[in-house]
Amino acid sequence: MATHADPSIPDDELPKILNKASARLYKELDETAIEFRRKLTKRDIIKEDVQKRFFTFWSERPDRCQHLFDDLTQLLCETLPKPVISRIDREINAVKNDKTQEYANSIEQYQTTVAKIEEYRKELEKAEKNEPERQREMRQKRTQVSKQIKELEKDTRKSFQTYAEKKIDVEFIEQMIRQRYDKKKEAQEYAPGYLVDLLQSHLESRISVNSEKLKAEIDAFLEKYPVPKLPNKDGIVVSIPFDTKGAFLGGIAGLGTYGALAAWAAGLGNLGSYILVAKLVSLLSALGISIGGGTATVISFVAAIGGPIVLGIGLAAGLASLVWNLFGEAWQKRLAKEIHQQFKKQGVVDKFLGGIDQYWQETATAFDKGADAVEAKCKESLKHLHEITSPDTQSKERIEEIIINLEKLRVFFANIPWDTQGECL
Structure with a gap:
């Protein structure tokens, strides 16, 4: 949360404004949104945690916006990418494993059909x-x-x-x-x-x-x-x-x-x-x-x-x-x-x-x-x-063709290259 820090506001008043605003938000959301977040993350969230997410902002005064920029940069470049990349990594590997096994099972099923x-x-x-x-x-x-x-x-x-x-x-x-x-x-x-x-x-x-x-x-x-x-x-x-x-x-x-x-x-x-x-x-x-x-x-x-x-x-x-x-x-x-x-x-x-x-x-x-x-x-x-x-001979040929294609798909998913290495530019 960022609040306008007009130059007319004395420096010593800014922390008081942020503390007051964060305390007010915490009070209003403590029983609902914040409580839901506690259950979701399985950790306690106190007023001081909310207070840390409040920042001053006035674009013409670096001293009144730099803290926000620094924290936001860290959030976008370091904090958020880690869980997002980890989640994507799990999903991609799940697709590789699931599809590889799925096509292997399908091949066996079609082979059973032939037999x-x-x-x-x-x-x-x-x-x-x-x-x-x-x-x-x-x-x-x-x-x-x-x-x-x-x-x-x-x-x-x-x-x-x-x-x-x-x-x-x-x-x-x-x-x-x-x-x-x-x-x-x-x-x-x-x-x-x-x-x-x-x-x-x-x-x-x-x-x-x-x-x-x-x-x-x-x-x-x-x-x-x-x-x-x-x-x-x-x-x-x-x-x-x-x-x-x-x-x-x-x-x-x-x-x-x-x-x-x-x-x-x-x-x-x-x-x-x-x-x-x-x-x-x-x-x-x-x-x-x-x-x-x-x-x-x-x-x-x-x-x-x-x-x-x-x-x-x-x-x-x-x-x-x-x-x-x-x-x-x-x-x-x-x-x-x-x-x-x-x-x-x-x-x-x-x-x-x-x-x-x-x-x-x-x-x-x-x-x-x-x-x-x-x-x-x-x-x-x-x-x-x-x-x-079908009783005609083409049915067996059709199954064999399907098996060949399934094998290609199995190999494709098994060998998908996946590299999660990256950095924020």
């Missing part, structure tokens, strides 16, 4: 005969997931509305003001933003929980896709490659937002074979932002409501002209009533509800896209099996 082509033909016949039933079952499973998405949306809305009603109640706001603020002006400026932050923090937590519930539904849906299989000579079951998760991810990769499916994608663990998956997931990972916990999957929701900071500022601006009477109710009560009215007037709860609706609609859209892609891939896989198990 047991008659058995594969029988399995394919069963699969084709069962195709109408399979499609009926998958439509039913798909409907169940879509219904679950709607139920999770309803649950999210209900949970938030119940919580919001308590937090924007006049008595709660008054008590919060009395506990947190000694001065009227400070309460006037920061109480609305604090309330907005509470609402968002609660909603992010609820969305995270519900997104986790959906992950299990998505996994169960994908596991239902049947693929003809045969045991090889060692008793290990093999099948012609049909990557349901990869197909599903490929279906949603072109979307700009994924809703709760971003949490599902993150739950795959090491992206490895799914490196092409989600632009959002990849971007956040590259920036060092974890979405494994699900909370960061609500980025689209935050954008939909205009952002908590924008909401907080707008509410505070609405209170700026409040006139304080000398008599009557305590100023805390009057301010609480005015904040309550401003929340109603500016439709804060409705904006959050709109963000919830958008989030789960994006989830439903992404699921439909992914499910369409998996179904198309399944039909394509059956068509491919039919092609390579």
Whole structure:
């Protein structure tokens, strides 16, 4: 955080300004954003840690901006590159290892097909005969997931509305003001933003929980896709490659937002074979932002409501002209009533509800896209099996050609050169 250090401000006042500003930020975010960061990093974050991230800035005065430049340079050239390069290194090596093993397995599977082509033909016949039933079952499973998405949306809305009603109640706001603020002006400026932050923090937590519930539904849906299989000579079951998760991810990769499916994608663990998956997931990972916990999957929701900071500022601006009477109710009560009215007037709860609706609609859209892609891939896989198990002699030649190409791909990924050495220029 950088604050303008106008030359008119005496040198000895600058540290006081930074300390005051950092203490104020720590107080407002301690229970929400900073607490989330504590859990994410598994370390304590105290007021002094926040204070170290505040700097003076005035471009015409090197003595009032050089510290910021030095610290920022160190952050960009030394601190950030290390974890980013380490993460990229792990991902690239995962792709190398996963793909090398994947193609090796595929070669074995196709070789098994050549050796047991008659058995594969029988399995394919069963699969084709069962195709109408399979499609009926998958439509039913798909409907169940879509219904679950709607139920999770309803649950999210209900949970938030119940919580919001308590937090924007006049008595709660008054008590919060009395506990947190000694001065009227400070309460006037920061109480609305604090309330907005509470609402968002609660909603992010609820969305995270519900997104986790959906992950299990998505996994169960994908596991239902049947693929003809045969045991090889060692008793290990093999099948012609049909990557349901990869197909599903490929279906949603072109979307700009994924809703709760971003949490599902993150739950795959090491992206490895799914490196092409989600632009959002990849971007956040590259920036060092974890979405494994699900909370960061609500980025689209935050954008939909205009952002908590924008909401907080707008509410505070609405209170700026409040006139304080000398008599009557305590100023805390009057301010609480005015904040309550401003929340109603500016439709804060409705904006959050709109963000919830958008989030789960994006989830439903992404699921439909992914499910369409998996179904198309399944039909394509059956068509491919039919092609390579055809009675004509060309099927064997086709398999041999596939094996040659797979071997080339295996060698390619096994020998990808990767050097993480680099420096900031």
